[in-house]
Amino acid sequence: MKKVILSACLVAGTSVGAGMIALPMALCKIGILPTIILILGVWFFMYVSGILGIELNLRAGRGLPLGKLARLYSGPIASSIGTISLILLIYALLCAYLYGGASILQSFLASHVGWSLELKSIVLVYAFLLGLLLIFPVGSILQVNRILFTILLVFFSLLVCGLLYKIELSHLPLLDHSATNLRSWTEAIPVLFTSYGFQVIFHTLTNFCDKNPVILKRSIFWGSLIPAIVYIIWTISTLGVLYRYAPQEYQQLLAGKLEVGQFIQALAQTASWPLVQILASVISILAIMKSSIGVGLGLFEAWQEQFNIRRPDKSILLNIVCVTLTLVPPLIIALFVPQLFLKALSFAGMVLVIIALLLPLWLIHQPKAQQIKAFYTLVEHRGLQLVCLGFGLLVILCEMTNMLVWRG
Incomplete structure (x- = not known):
């Protein structure tokens, strides 16, 4: 039971972060009732994705990153697809986190400290501080991340209680x-x-x-369900409060004219309790920081591994090069692309389809994988595989439509 709890928390902690902040901004246009259905629907597909990913690892006989799994079951081409997709995903997430974190800090400093700073200046400072942190030993970074996550959960519980206290069931945007x-x-x-x-x-x-x-299946189920419940509560509470107490900002949110920092600031201003006002900003900053550290560390170590093939010593110069490769590309995009937060997260969703559904579905049908008896009969269901494939293609089609039609 202890391992189930710890591993479920690992899954949930990896999910709950900066992406949570974007959900009310992205889901407000469809209303709360469709939002609940959509959150649970996507959770189901991600649960199946989790079972599929664990199945591939179990058949391999040990835990392997997706790139190595692809090489084991299919070969170097599939391995390259997995590796490139992972790098693109992390770059897209870092773009969102650098821009979103700077936007929230800008609103926070202007409101609580009285500092009026340019967004680009904050992006540069935020990226510099993140780069300094990534150079520290991994153990220290993980310790910082664990502390941030613990504080985030405590503050999030307090904030949700404060927001739920203010909403009225008769004044909810159930269907827009x-x-x-x-x-x-x-x-x-x-x-x-x-x-x-x-x-x-x-x-x-x-x-x-x-x-x-058995433990892995339970961990994936509860670890993925916890974020779904958190997302539902967060979306209902934030949209309910803005709809009732900040109708002007809510209309701006519907029109897509509210930056992430302005959204958090509007949410804070609706709260009559000073503590809740501060919590709204602090939680958002913590979520962005936690997510930035997590994905940044993953890409930083990936670059280190590539260079260590030729150079075994981890020198200061090597660390600087790896930090530069990790942060400079998303930093440039964050500096020059306006309203980047939702755009980058949406693009990341399209890339994640390859990692979560398309490549695993391809690998499970390879001869090397088929030689081993299935651990979960769920992944052998052809109808479910086709439905997951169709959903994955739907996500890609949605983002392609966003890029070519709505934003084009």
Whole structure:
């Protein structure tokens, strides 16, 4: 039971973060009732994705990252697809986190400290501080991340209690008129898909649970369900409060004219309790920081591994090069692309489809994988495989529509 709890927390902790902040901004156009249905629907597909990823690791006999799994079952081409997709995913997430974190800090400093700073200046400072942190030993970074997550959970509970206290069931945006608009759904689905991004830890989870299929299945179920419940509560509470007490800001949110920092600031201003006002900003900053550290560390170590093939010593110069490769590309995009937060998360959702559904579905049908008896009969169901494939293609189609039609 202890391993189930710890591993479920690992899955949930990997998911719950900065993406949670974006959900009310992306889902407000369809209303609360469709939002609940959509969150639970996407959770189901991500649960199946989790079982599929664990199945591949169990058949391999040990926990392996997706790139190595692809090489084991299919070959170097599939391995390259997995590796490139993972790098693109992390870059997209870092773009969102650098821009979103700077936007929230800008609003926070202007409101609580009285400092009026340019967004680009804050982006630069935030990226510099993140780069300094990544150079520290991994153990220290993980310790910082664990502390941030613990504080985040405590503060989040307090904030939700404060927001739920203010909402009225008779004044909830249960169904918005724009729910019939195709654009409302194409913009919401990829962002929501990104918020369940726990697929990068399957190899760690497999080894931690000693390759026990029962424990792993329970861990994936509860670890993915917890974020779904958190997302529902968060979306209902935030949209309910803004709809009731800040109708002007709510209309701006519907129109897509509210930056992430302005959204958090509007949420804080609706609260009559000073503590809740501060919590709204602090939680958002903590969520962005936690997510930035997590994905940044993953890409930083990936670059280190590439250079260590030729250079075994981890020198200061090597660390600087790896930090530069990790942060400079998303930093440049964050500096020059306006309203980047939702755009980057939506693009990340399209890339995540390859990692979470398309590549695993391809690998499970390879001869090397088929030689081993299935640990979970669920992944052998052809109808379910086709439904998951169809959903994955739908997410990609949504984001392609966003890029070529709505934003084009």
